[in-house]
Amino acid sequence: MKIIVLMKQVANKDAVLRIRGDERWIDDSDVSQQTNESDGYALEEALRTKEAKGEGEVIVCTLGKPSAKTVIKDALARGADRAIHILVEDENALSPYQISKAIADNIREENADLVFTGLQSDDASHGQTGVILAELLDIPHATIVIEVDRESINGSVRVKRELESGWYQWFEYKTPSLLTIQSGISQIRYASLKGIMAAKKKEVRDVEVSVEDFESGQVVQKVYMPLKTKQTQILGDGDAKAGAVELIAKLKDEARVL
Amino acid sequence: MILVFIEHKDGVLNKTSLEAIAAAQNIAGDTGDSVAAMIPAGSDIGLAQEIAGYDIEKVIVAKNDKLGTYTPDGYTDAFAEIIRKENPNYVVMAHTYQVRDFCPKLAARFGKEMVGDCIRYSNEGGQLVFTRRIFLGKLDADVTIKGEGPYFVTFQSGAFRADNAAAGSAAVETVDVEVGDPRMVPEEPFQEAKASVDLTKSEVIVAIGRGIKSEENIKVAEELAEALGADIAASRPICDSEWLPIDRQIGSSGQTVAPKLYIALGISGAIQHIVGMKNSGTIVAINKDSEAPIFDLADYGIVGDLFEAVPTMIEEIQKG
Incomplete structure (x- = not known):
């Protein structure tokens, strides 16, 4: 059983973001980086699947700058067997289709049984790399997967998908297939000291690619702080009861929502 | 087209x-x-x-x-x-x-x-x-x-x-239309939590945050919700404390809602909450802390004690 896990390096969740001079992205030169949250859960699912099968190989694949090597090292230390690093100068200048195409071109020949990705990245938040990749690889996909029935894997796999509003649904997929994993569905393991030592000997294949121009791409023109469109009326001047009287009157007569 | x-x-x-x-x-x-x-x-x-x-x-x-x-x-x-x-x-x-x-x-x-x-x-x-x-x-x-x-x-x-x-x-x-044989077989959709709530369809929501202070105090918010015909919801800390079930949670790990009226009681407005309610029509924030980020988003704000404001609001609503 061969499993590929796609993982991305993103700006740290709590980082203070500054906008770059050309206003087309953030200035990430001094922003601390981390592995995209849902990608961590994707790796965990892959490792557990391999363990349940008692055999197999977990290959982590990232597309990004040289600094994304920390994502790979961490994944190898947690138990991935080898890695493919698709090196690009600036992944944020690429649109989702370009990213999926570059990944497809470089993992197709692995002929993996399963491809796991996180649900979406916490930076660009397109949520479509995995789905487009599945179409390019001509394999079926499922998004927002919250459980993989590991016992079921045998030419097919049963997965539980999250629908909206508290609904769920199981699907049976033929393999090979691609699953995008929701955050928070398991307890992610830490890298052990032994794992960290072992990781140093694992294969990391660097692939330098020049990504072709994509004539149908979306282009970020400008990045900015969300506009504050609202003028807040503070009512009651510190007197909560007076504010409450005023509020209900305003909701009735001004906002007309009561 | x-x-x-x-x-x-x-x-x-x-x-x-x-x-x-x-x-x-x-x-x-x-x-x-x-x-x-x-x-x-x-x-x-x-x-x-x-x-x-x-x-x-x-x-x-x-x-x-x-x-x-x-x-x-x-x-x-x-x-x-x-x-x-x-x-x-x-x-x-x-x-x-x-x-x-x-x-x-x-x-x-x-x-x-x-x-x-x-x-x-x-x-x-x-x-x-x-x-x-x-x-x-x-x-x-x-x-x-x-x-x-x-x-x-x-x-x-x-x-x-x-x-x-x-x-x-x-x-x-x-x-x-022509459709190939799907490579996936769906089973019947189901609901996990009993009486699961779909807040995305709510017209009016009363949401509570840390400012509600205790589980017993939730009834204050519930009375307001009843007077308004609203659904009750919460920010993550309330659901993490299990004061309200997870299906009442608004935000990045809960539901995303856009009701006509959203009343935030004792919610500071962390980004994880904001992403779930920012598109609401009219937003009301009641919070003791005048610096709370929720006020940036609110149409109407009351800086003060929600336990003073809410009973008065209920009285005013019931006056008709």
């Missing part, structure tokens, strides 16, 4: 599709295109008549036995056939979980990608500019699309209002 996707489950409309109709009508106003709606269905469907009551050119029912239950393969095949036939300029959808599942695949089939989860768009000299929220809501990005159509665009729930979808009269056209 602007082609709009109408989402349904067993013929029951997903109401965000009406927001998509409103979005498509707006875009059509800018591009001069006509609007058509597309409903995948396993058999004849009454919903087509309901959609025909909007100001669009036609409703296309894409019919095939294999479309009775959603699968990404089936929907993509059906949609691709209609797109090839109609050659739309834009394909517009509401950014639901189902759309997230198949729209990027559909776009990729045409060598395109989706511009997803847009919160608005503007027309700048004939060029449409779409705005997406990125970095977990910390920043916005204005985005243009290169090349020829079809352009695939999805809008976040609440970006357009369903009641702004203009009424009219449209023809219904049924097309028998």
Whole structure:
């Protein structure tokens, strides 16, 4: 059983973001980086699947700058067997289709049984790399997967998908297939000291690619702080009861929502 | 043409599709295109008549036995056939979980990608500019699309209002579409938590945060909710403490809502909460801390003790 896990390096969740001079992205030169949250859960699912099968190989694949090597090292230390690093100068200048195409071109020949990705990245938040990749690889996909029935894997796999509003649904997929994993569905393991030592000997294949121009791409023109469109009326001047009287009157007569 | 996707489950409309109709009508106003709606269905469907009551050119029912239950393969095949036939300029959808599942695949089939989860768009000299929220809501990005159509665009729930979808009269056209054998077999959808709550359909929401202080105090908020005919909801700390069940949680790990009226009681307004309610119509914040970020988002704010304000609010509401 061969499993590929796609993982991305993103700006740290709590980082203070500054906008770059050309206003087309953030200035990430001094922003601390981390592995995209849902990608961590994707790796965990892959490792557990391999363990349940008692055999197999977990290959982590990232597309990004040289600094994304920390994502790979961490994944190898947690138990991935080898890695493919698709090196690009600036992944944020690429649109989702370009990213999926570059990944497809470089993992197709692995002929993996399963491809796991996180649900979406916490930076660009397109949520479509995995789905487009599945179409390019001509394999079926499922998004927002919250459980993989590991016992079921045998030419097919049963997965539980999250629908909206508290609904769920199981699907049976033929393999090979691609699953995008929701955050928070398991307890992610830490890298052990032994794992960290072992990781140093694992294969990391660097692939330098020049990504072709994509004539149908979306282009970020400008990045900015969300506009504050609202003028807040503070009512009651510190007197909560007076504010409450005023509020209900305003909701009735001004906002007309009561 | 602007082609709009109408989402349904067993013929029951997903109401965000009406927001998509409103979005498509707006875009059509800018591009001069006509609007058509597309409903995948396993058999004849009454919903087509309901959609025909909007100001669009036609409703296309894409019919095939294999479309009775959603699968990404089936929907993509059906949609691709209609797109090839109609050659739309834009394909517009509401950014639901189902759309997230198949729209990027559909776009990729045409060598395109989706511009997803847009919160608005503007027309700048004939060029449409779409705005997406990125970095977990910390920043916005204005985005243009290169090349020829079809352009695939999805809008976040609440970006357009369903009641702004203009009424009219449209023809219904049924097309028998070819669908390959889906490579996935769906089982019946089910609900896990009993009495699970769908806050996305709520018109009025009273939400509580840490400022409610104790589980016993929740009844104060519940009384207000009752007086308003509102649903009760909460920020994450309240659900983590199990004072309210998880299906009441609003925010990035809970539900995303856009009611007409959202009343935040003792909620500071962390980004994880904001992303779940920012598109609400009228937002009221009651908080002791005048610096709480929730006030940046509120239309009306009361800086003070919610336990003083809420009983007075109930009295005022009941005065009629």
